[in-house]
Amino acid sequence: MADEPIQFFAKQKKIYPRRVWGRYRKIKWVAMIALLGIYYGAPWLRWHRGEHAPDQAILIDMSGHRGYFFGIEIWPQEVYYITGILILAAVSLFFVTSLFGRVWCGYACPQTVWTDLFVWVERIIQGDRNARKKLDESPWTIGKIYKKTLTHFIWLLIGLCTGGAWVFYFNDTPTLADQILHLDVPWSTASWIFGLTFSTYIMAGCAREQVCTYMCPYARFQSAMFDANTLIIAYDQQRGEPRGKWKQKAEYLARAAGKAIYQADTASLLKEAKTAIELQQSSGHCIDCDSCVVVCPMGIDIREGLQMECIACGLCVDACNSVMDKINLPRGLIRYETENKTPLKLLRPRNFWYAGILALVGCVMLYTLLHRLPVEINVIHDRNPLFVQMSAGEIRNGYTLHILNKTHEDRQYAVTLEGLDGATLKAETNHELQPDHLDVFADSVGQFRFFVLAPKQSNHRRDIRFIVTETQTQVSADKDSIFVGPNQ
């Protein structure tokens, strides 16, 4: 080692995680099935919204400028919901991290979930850790080529499904699925599918732990949410050290003691017993079996303490516990633990902050969602010219009105004006159009030009309000604007 020239760039060391079974592995399988199930299955859910709207439960309709999520329907004007969702997602992540450490990384992050899936495929075809290692070291034979090709082929197939599911969120799923099966998809859709196929294959098949270690920004700034009360994976050094292969030694001692008893060699027996007691007193519970190391998907040794690579997946906990069970020692040599070694403390200032922000943003979003009106009005006051002097002495201002019909039926609206005495509202059009009979098609925006005529005001600028009322249901919305006249 010491004679090798210095290396500024290191080759990725391939990690061969060994199969492991236990509580956390079980949670990981359940999480994986649930999350992948949601991802691949959600676009197929249907939700009836009437004949004028798509009946897909979750749909981002880019060309139609609509977002659908079950009973919720978002217009581009309401894109702040996305902001709200992103804030909620980010703060939830911080909150969970503050409480349970990197559980997101260990159980729910797509990088982890897909890597897990890919490793599972690898294991089914190429065998467990040792077999995979041996296969990699062996020369290229037909069998090796077959196994490797099959693995990569299935990886690509999974990637294709991943990319395929992604585009379903932006299109009508059954229609697009049919198009895909007939290889008749628009180029833009195909490029999304292939792009995600490729990225899934690269990230989960080849890059794996490199993503978490070198690419992921979240992994780097998570330490800001950590404190001594955050749950981390910890190796109990006091209990484990000094580590050693003492089980073998103990067996040897037991055999030696048995022999001494058989030979009635008291001196030897005493000596062996003394050594055994010394061994027991001097040895830690860690038998240095390396189980925790070989199962680690990040390729680290947790006994060296908390490391930035650790994604807190708990597989080393499962591995160690199963070893502890075998050698009749208590479980939990490696465990989820806080740095303070105290039970999880929920009442901490940072938790209040995170919970407070979550509650606030959540309430604001819920409020706006519950008070969402099926109609909205936007008013643009003409700026060039600001006002027009009419021959009879009145002042005229021009406005562009947008009436948003968010229902799925054609509706009729009436527009009225508030805050300006003696004002009349007149449509700017050659055709007959009354302010109290404005038709707007289902799920669309009606644009109308209106003039407001009013006597000269004492103020250069007056605040006025446009009110739009749906004639059938009397639901109304309003918008403030101004009426401008000449300077007196």
Add this chain to the structure above:
Amino acid sequence: MVDPKKPVERDEISGAETTGHEWDGIKELNIPAPRWWLIVFLLCCIWAAGYWVLYPAWPTLSGNTQGLKHWSKYKKLEAEQGEIIARRGEFATKIKASSLAEIQNDPNLYAFAVSGGRAAFKENCAACHGTGAQGGHGYPNLNDDDWLWGGTLEDIYSTIRTGIRSGHEEARTSQMPAFGRDGILKAEQISDVADYVLSFSNGKPTNEKGAAIYKQNCVACHGEGGVGNRALGAPKLADAIWLYGGDKASIVRQITNPRMGVMPTWESRLPDETIKQLAIYVHSLGGGEASPPVK
């Protein structure tokens, strides 16, 4: 450079190898970056080199390297504009072939004419009438309901086509006598008649002299009670809109030494379909009047 033959030194505490660099007794540890990162970086360099060859990239003394693809934003813009112009062409032919009334009754054609007219207005008319057609001192506001020569589509169309006092053989023209400059009226008579003219709109009673002078000199064109006469382009004097100012001094100035606006003819400068679009646009601004029913 690090001497490859020199054995790697290791940090005592962390066990990591050092780069051999030392500052004030502190040695730099070597934490190798991933090799794939280097590979990605090199691939990006190759990509960039390819880009330099294919696309405009490096500045030269006279401009920049053109690249093998001869791509430029101007060419892209030209192509895109070409498409738009081709699409516009259909509408332009349609507008050329249609009457003003037909354009007005076809919603698509009407919308196209209004936006085309708006663009043409900004290029050709805004210098005098303002970008919002709001006019100015001596230049009529086209948004209001006061028209010197008529506010129907046909009136506006012919005003744009032939102009006013433009020298075009069909142009409408008229002249207001210079009552003061030519000595037709004396200064106090002008003052009296100005008061009388103002009384049409402000309602204040004036002396009989002004009324008599008005009857003698002004009523022929401006009409009884200052209603104006569109056939002559004589402005309405009984309303709130004044082209050259509505205070007494301005009115006295106008009677003494009248100014009369000139509008150029656009027939020879703009194609007929553009004039039609301009007429539709100006008519749409809010003061447009309905055409009389065709008999």
